[in-house]
Amino acid sequence: MTVSPVEGPQSSSPQHPDDIKKGPSSENYGAQSSLSELPVGALPVPPIDRENGLHRGLSVRQVSMIAIAGTIGTGLFLGTGSSLASGGPASMLICYGLVGVIVYVTLLLLGEMATQYPVAGSFNAYATRFFSPAYGFALSWNYWFNDAVSVASDLTAAQLVLQFWTTWHPWVISLLFWVFLVGINATHVRAYGELEYWLASLKVVTVIIFIILGICVNLGANTAHEYIGTRYWHIPGAPFVGGFGGFAKVFVTASFAFGGTESLGITAGETKNPSKSMPRVVKFVFWRILIFYILSIVIIGLNVPWNYPGLSNRTTTTSPFTIVFKEAGSTAAASFMNTVILTSVLSAGNHALYAGTRVLYGLATTPVPQAPVIFAKTTKGGVPVLALMATSSVSIICFGTSFIGSGQLWSWLQNIVGVSNQIAWLSIGLASWRFRQAWVRQGRSLDELKFRAAWTWPWGPYFVVISVSALIIIQGWSSVIPHFSAVDFVSFYIELPIMLIMSLGWLLVKWPSTTPSATAETPLPATATTPLMPSRTLRWRWKYHDIVDTRTVDLRRDEFHEEEEEQEEDRAEEGREARLKGGKKLLWKLYYAIV
CATH class of the missing domain: 4.10.910 (30s ribosomal protein s13; domain 2)
Structure with missing residues (x-):
């Protein structure tokens, strides 16, 4: 059976829904179509679902809570401690607010594409499809590594949380949690969704209680029975700690905290009725950011001084949430808060392991495989178990805490994951920019979009690309000025050369083999708004890069149809x-x- 191309010419008649539903059989799944049948720059596309492949087992209820579980985790409960210590309360509030705005616009852009094309791989697939296959290859592997490292980061965070009670053999705790997370993800996707639903529910209730209790503590319901107000904004060093370097450094911890929102698109391939569930989830992001992040940041900045002992150092990181509960005068309440933080760490690790597994599965199921095809194998329950084991194996990093120190290792992992999140947001902006351009150039009506964030047209993608690029450049200021720190500099910027090298590697090694000279002679048909391009021009263009032509990219393929x-x-x-x-x-x- 011939697999239709992604970037081929648009069909003169719409595809039949049955063709989209069935896709290729499992026997020839992953096999490449004859490249001679494809136009220049074209790539075939795998089906959305297939027999014994991923299952659409996540309900709207579960996906909505997964949206929360992916962001309310170690970044909010622990990362705010290091943010407050390095930047102060004002820097933390401003940086988290700015990143929150960027994330909200980014999620609206992703929602447009994920609702129209709910495929496995999400924004990684969109970057490949609408921007550049070489860039999409580098992005996909980068994001897989991001998720795998996030699991290690969460297991390390679990060690930090447990130091509230004991320092007994932290690596044993990481091992037990690792076995638990792998076991959950090895069952049906519904088990993952249900666990996330209840853990997220607990976190939501806890954050609401924290906000109410934090207001009471600030007004005088604390151990000293004193009104705090804005006292901690005026102590020496505050409200901006470390000057501009401290301010810039908070951006990466804020990006780490907001990381996970973009993985909502990854659930689209396993979500029931994504054309309705995805817009609901995306629209909910605004209130989640406003209530669960901004209000929490305000409460933390008012009630916890930036120089609180043990807030963030080489060996430990204390949660500001636990400190506020302590200030309320209840040791039991502080233990309860720490328990909730521990469950949130498990939830965040569960979410990262799920997302990383699906990204690796998506890499293995591309028509020109970008990962060993063995990772495309799934169980009868729809679980890519080999991709799961490969993703979870990176978590061995967390066992290095015995030599480095839990606080130091977690700080480095936080920087790496934060920058990786920013690259993901930048890529969503690039993909959205090209997707919207293709939609308009090919003469399709905006009313055909199943979800459209009208107020972000046309500035949304440009805003995301420019603002995120600025964040990536600025946030490493503290690693260079006033003193150069090689280790910190590497943790801030190592992702950038890796992305460049992987993109060039794919372009040089793989791309020429997908564009044989025979196909270069095939002229592309005219679209609704553009004339034919001479084949000689096409040969010159595709020789040096693989940027997708928005005039010919197939906008019909993989569109969602109700069943x-x-x-x-x-x-x-x-x-x-x-x-x-x-x-x-x-x-x-x-x-x-x-x-």
Whole structure:
């Protein structure tokens, strides 16, 4: 069976829904189409689903909570401690606010593409499809490494959290948690979704309690029975600690904290009725950022001094959340908060392990495989178990804490993951820019988009690309001025040359083999808005780069079409609306609010 190309000419007639649903059989899945049948710059595309492949087992309820679980974790509970210690309360509030704005716009751009094309690989696949296959290759491997390192970071964070109670053999704790996370992810995707749902629910309730308690502590309900107000904003060194270098450094910890939001698109390939669930989840991001981050940051900056003993150093990092509960005068409450932080660490590790596994699976299932095809094998439950084991194996990094120090290692991992998150956001901006350009150039109506963030047109992608690029350049200021720190500099910028080398490597080694001279003679058809391009010009263009031509990229392939499963979801939604209009609508509203 011939696999249709991604970047080939647009078909004169829409594909039949059945063709999109079925895709190639499992026997020839991963096999490349004859390259002679493809136009210049074209790549075939794998199906969204296949027999014994990924399953659409995540409900809207679970995906909504996964959106929260991916961001409320070690970055908020522990990362805010290092942010406060290195930048002060004002720097922390400003940096988290700016990054929050960037993330919100980025998620709206991703939501447009993920709703239209809910495929495995998400923004990695979009960068390959709409921007550059070479860049998409480097991005995918970079993000896989990001997720794998995030698992190690979370296991290291678990050691830091447990130091509140004991310092007994931290590597044993990491090993036990590692076995637990791998076991959960080795079962059906519904097990992952259900665990995330309940852990996220616990975190949401805890953050709300923290905000209420933090206000009370600030007004006088503390061990000293004194009104705190803005006292800690005026102590020596505050509110901007470390000058501009301290301010810039907070950007990377803020990016680490907000990391995970972009992986919402990765769940699109396993989400029921993504055309309706993805817009709901994306729209919820604004309130999540405002309530769970900005308010928490304000409370922390008011109640915890930047020079609090043990807040952040080489050997340990103390959660500001635990400190605020201590200030309330309850050791039991502080232990409870620490327990919640520990569960959030597990949740964040669970989420990172899931996302990294799916990214590696996506790499192995590309038509021109970007990873060994063995990682495309799945169990009957739809779990790419070999990709899972490869992703989890990187977590061995966390066992190095015995030699480096948990606090120091976690700080380095935090920098690496934070920069990787920024590269992901930058890539979403690039993919969205090219996607929107292709949509307009090929004459398709904006009304055809299943979800459109109208107020971000046309400036959204440019804003994300420029602002994130500025963050990446600025945030390493403290590693150069006033004194150069080689280790810190590497943790801030090592991702950039790696991305460049991997992109060039794919372009030089793989790309020429996908564009034989025979295909260069095939002229591309005219689109709705552009004329034909001479084949000689095409040969010169594709010889030096593989930037996708927005005039010919196939915008029909992989578009979502409702099936029986999605129609059942619609009927369930109609039943929900009927219950909300019935005689017991108040009870039903309360029930749905809780769920």
